Amino acid sequence: MTKVFINGEFVDHEEAKVSYEDRGYVFGDGIYEYIRAYDGKLFTVDEHFERFIRSAGEIQLDLGYSAEELIDIVRDLLQVNDIKNGGIYIQATRGVAPRNHSFPTPEVKPVLMAFAKSYDRPYEDLENGINAATVEDIRWLRCDIKSLNLLGNVLAKEYAVKYNASEAIQHRGDTVTEGASSNVYAIKDGAIYTHPVNNYILNGITRRVIKWIAEDYDIPFKEETFTVDFLKNADEVIVSSTSAEVMPVIKIDGESVGNGNVGPITRKLKEGFNKYIETKSK
Template sequence: MVQTVLFNNEIVSRKEVKIDLEDRGYQFGDGIYEVIGVYNTKTFKMAEHLKRLERSAKELRITLGNILEGLEANLEKLIALNGINDGIVYVQVSRGVAPRAHQFSQLEALPVVIAYTREMERPIEIQEKGVNCLLTEDIRWLRCDVKTLNLLGSVLAKQKAIDNSCYESILHRENVVTEGTATNVFIIKNQIVYTHPADNFILNGITRSTVIDLCKEEGIKVVEEKFDKQQLLQADEGFLTGTFIDIVPINKIEETVLGKGEPGRITEYLQRKFNRLIN
């Protein structure tokens, strides 16, 4: 089956898409994106993702105009046309095409929109068994709250984790733990859940927010405050959150075993609650 994609406001064959060599997304990473989970053909929290896309555009001064009109319907159509049962839909907006210069072009560049789908198996094994992680210095820019195409810091940290037989790099600025390369980080100590506050040092993940809401609904105390590497390594439990990986327990960080080195009781409880939402 030939994959169909969204290119600007048209759904076309992937082979028909041509991106200009002076697209600012290609040359500067000057653009934004979202990844939306699909479970049993249904998207999860599409509205929240598109709201964050709109916020990211505003922060980068990208004028969306009427781009958001009909976008949700087009993404749902893509999922159906490509026969996606479980997986993701990726949507990206670049500032557009203009002669290469760091400053914005005086010519009115029209944003370029692309979106595509990918069928994926749910990562049940790592959700049930947990993962090992690496500690890595956070070298990214200071606006991690904006979901931009500038991902090289995360790319290098993720590859470092893979090179060391780990699933994820947990990032820290000096001694303060921020997040993972593509995940948010939670720890549990004395039955209290902690995660870094949603400021400019992390992306306020949709799954992150969902887990915080679940904690509050279930009477689990959750605290959004900074914690350091020592607190991380001394946690009773830990887990990562992210689109489509959902909630993944942390068993070990480098040579330090968290808790009993297996998914903890509160982590598993939150997993069950999250699974009810997506199912």
């Protein structure tokens, strides 16, 4: 029986219930993280919970847990579900209170929930690449917070699916921001370009790993804005996320990227990523 962590204990998934007055349910008033497990170890877990705690601070949410306590929870969750390779979803909401837009007064206890699932790495897509579609970025102006408010991302992803694409690459006006569930990179003349870290994108953990790999291999990593046209004329394009890892994009809006094959810099980044799995998992 699958175990879920909720309100301080591990329960069978059929017993894991959410109140109709939970502010995460009625307002999307909460945050989340998603952590990858490889061979029973948590990958870049310190970085994930550093971001989780930052997101909590940005929405004025006192979690009541330290990073170390949160790491212990997700590690125990892996063990009770006997998961070696997969992912852990964890979220915190502001808690249960009568529906009112302002914060509850007095404060209520946050609701912390986490579950784990087993799955393998996306080997076929990593080897062959995926298709992407471009779409206007209609999300709010605090995309740096990993909040539960993902309707804009959901609509973008559904748009991509309708056009036989695995990811939606979003743009504000002509400026590429990020994917519906990933960061985006254009590789041109041997350099990697990606949107700078600000309120328009989430500072992805895999994005940080790619930056480390670029430094290891002396590949220029340019954190600056670029246009949709620049993206479509890049030599290589990748997207990255905790579940997608370093994912090649071989077509955008039905047109081939570069020569339509996974390129040499992408392959080097994937090689470096495999090395970091060994050194950043614990």
